[in-house]
Amino acid sequence: MAGPTPTTSAPRTASALFLREPEIRRGIELLYFGYSHLTRSIDGELAAHGLGRAHHRALYFVARSPGLSVSDLLALLAITKQSLGRVLGDLTSRGFVEIRVGQRDRRQRLLHLTTEGAALEAQLFDGLRERLSAAYAQAGQGAVSGFWAVLEALVPVAERARIEALGSMR
Amino acid sequence: MAGPTPTTSAPRTASALFLREPEIRRGIELLYFGYSHLTRSIDGELAAHGLGRAHHRALYFVARSPGLSVSDLLALLAITKQSLGRVLGDLTSRGFVEIRVGQRDRRQRLLHLTTEGAALEAQLFDGLRERLSAAYAQAGQGAVSGFWAVLEALVPVAERARIEALGSMR
DNA sequence: GCGTTGGGCCAGCCATGTTGACCTGTTTTG
DNA sequence: CAAAACAGGTCAACATGGCTGGCCCAACGC
Numbered sequence: 082m083a084g085p086t087p088t089t090s091a092p093r094t095a096s097a098l099f100l101r102e103p104e105i106r107r108g109i110e111l112l113y114f115g116y117s118h119l120t121r122s123i124d125g126e127l128a129a130h131g132l133g134r135a136h137h138r139a140l141y142f143v144a145r146s147p148g149l150s151v152s153d154l155l156a157l158l159a160i161t162k163q164s165l166g167r168v169l170g171d172l173t174s175r176g177f178v179e180i181r182v183g184q185r186d187r188r189q190r191l192l193h194l195t196t197e198g199a200a201l202e203a204q205l206f207d208g209l210r211e212r213l214s215a216a217y218a219q220a221g222q223g224a225v226s227g228f229w230a231v232l233e234a235l236v237p238v239a240e241r242a243r244i245e246a247l248g249s250m251r
Numbered sequence: 252m253a254g255p256t257p258t259t260s261a262p263r264t265a266s267a268l269f270l271r272e273p274e275i276r277r278g279i280e281l282l283y284f285g286y287s288h289l290t291r292s293i294d295g296e297l298a299a300h301g302l303g304r305a306h307h308r309a310l311y312f313v314a315r316s317p318g319l320s321v322s323d324l325l326a327l328l329a330i331t332k333q334s335l336g337r338v339l340g341d342l343t344s345r346g347f348v349e350i351r352v353g354q355r356d357r358r359q360r361l362l363h364l365t366t367e368g369a370a371l372e373a374q375l376f377d378g379l380r381e382r383l384s385a386a387y388a389q390a391g392q393g394a395v396s397g398f399w400a401v402l403e404a405l406v407p408v409a410e411r412a413r414i415e416a417l418g419s420m421r
Numbered sequence: 422g423c424g425t426t427g428g429g430c431c432a433g434c435c436a437t438g439t440t441g442a443c444c445t446g447t448t449t450t451g
Numbered sequence: 452c453a454a455a456a457c458a459g460g461t462c463a464a465c466a467t468g469g470c471t472g473g474c475c476c477a478a479c480g481c
Contacts, residue, residue: 103418104387105380106315107399109289110414113308115402116286117329118410119279135468138283145276151428159287164469166429188427188478210275216404217274220397227390227397229277232285234386240288244280248273303436321459334438336460358447358458426479432472439466449456 108231115216123208130201131175135168137205143178143192144202145247150189156243177201278401293378300371301345305338307375313348313362314372315417320359326413347371 120134127137142157143149155165169192172178177198183189194202217225236244290304297307312327313319325335339362342348347368353359364372387395406414 102380104395105376105383106418108383108387108395109311109379110315110417111399111402111406112286112289114410114414115405116282118407119282119405121329133467141279145280152426159291160468161470162428163430163471167468170429183427186427186479190428206275209279210272212405213275213278216401217278219404220400223393224397224400225274225278227394228401229281230390230394231386231398232281234389235285235289235382236281237288240284244284247280248276305437322457330437331439332459333440333461337437353458356448356458360459423481424479425481427477429475431474433470435468435470437467437469440464441462443460443462445458445460447457447459449454451452451454 119209119212122212123205126205126208132171135164136172139165139168139172140177140194140198140202140205142247143194144199144206147193148181148191150183150191152189154192172198289379289382292382293375296375296378302341305334306342309335309338309342310347310364310368310372310375312417313364314369314376317363318351318361320353320361322359324362342368 123137124134127133132140138158139154142154146153151165151169154169155162158165169178169180173180176195179193179195179198180190181193183191220228233241233244293307294304297303302310308328309324312324316323321335321339324339325332328335339348339350343350346365349363349365349368350360351363353361390398403411403414
């Protein structure tokens with residue numbers, strides 16, 4: 082459906098609606114503001130531990146998929162080895178993340194949260210849950226599936242599998 | 252799909268549903284990946300003009316609300332005067348943004364796009380529109396209002412007015 | 422045994438955010 | 452009208468979190 086042609090005579094298959102500028106601008110703006118407010122909401126807690134958002138993203142995915150490898154995490158975060166190295170170094174030196182050598186493949190470093198790491202992640206997650214569940218409740222149940230559907234459609238098909246697999250790596 | 256109640260017989264105040272961890276994690280992850288992919292999609296075009304994402308955000312809001320003041324823009328972006336100053340300096344020196352002294356209040360600097368600025372913004376907007384309208388089409392019309400509703404609910408009430416006003420400043 | 426892979430690390434750079442202080446005009450207000 | 456409040460600009464210094472390119476080691480697979 083990529084090309085719902087902005088042509089005039091178009092059959093108004095509703096797809097025409099989706100091309101109208103106001104709807105696009107509204108999406109861009111809400112996505113920006115919604116994302117900003119949610120992420121900003123935990124900056125304080127992070128700073129209290131001397132961490133930033135980059136640390137949280139890593140912490141989050143390690144919590145989500147315990148035992149994932151460094152390259153798994155690199156693919157999720159879409160940053161360079163260097164950048165991740167710094168973040169991961171901070172997290173391990175502060176005792177939040179533990180690195181174990183892979184059993185099948187001893188080149189791999191598998192990432193796990195320590196008890197303290199799990200506690201921190203849970204605390205940060207609580208902050209996000211509070212805000213997001215309030216938003217879900219306010220928007221209504223039907224809205225949530227729409228919210229997911231649009232966002233998922235924004236992710237290139239090639240990437241979606243990685244997201245689906247998140248819960249079930251181990 | 253859409254996770255309609257995996258619950259068995261629960262009194263569906265629905266609110267209980269929204270508190271379940273999987274739904275929250277899915278929201279966090281899709282919001283992160285969706286936002287990331289959309290914003291990354293125009294990095295190339297921006298870089299071709301020597302600009303970054305910060306420049307785009309300013310350019311976007313000036314396009315959206317022509318004639319807005321520096322402090323209006325500061326409030327939208329939620330950054331400091333310093334940071335905005337640099338970005339705005341780049342945009343004006345490259346001829347994308349024009350600064351006019353306010354008529355009612357001569358302390359104000361009102362921001363407008365130049366012809367080149369408008370052309371650039373339109374080009375960048377096209378990139379975003381392409382992706383977002385494809386996502387809207389793929390998710391379906393009903394999904395879009397849910398997408399908006401959840402995101403809007405993520406924005407603190409005090410901020411919502413600012414967003415609603417976007418189209419109609421001038 | 423050799424090429425590939427997973428990972429670490431160095432040095433250096435860039436973009437974008439921050440603070441705090443201070444200055445200039447302009448508007449508002451007592 | 453004088454003083455205070457406001458809009459905006461600017462300086463210096465610093466933090467975060469990206470990036471490149473290169474080089475290295477250990478382990479795996481053929």
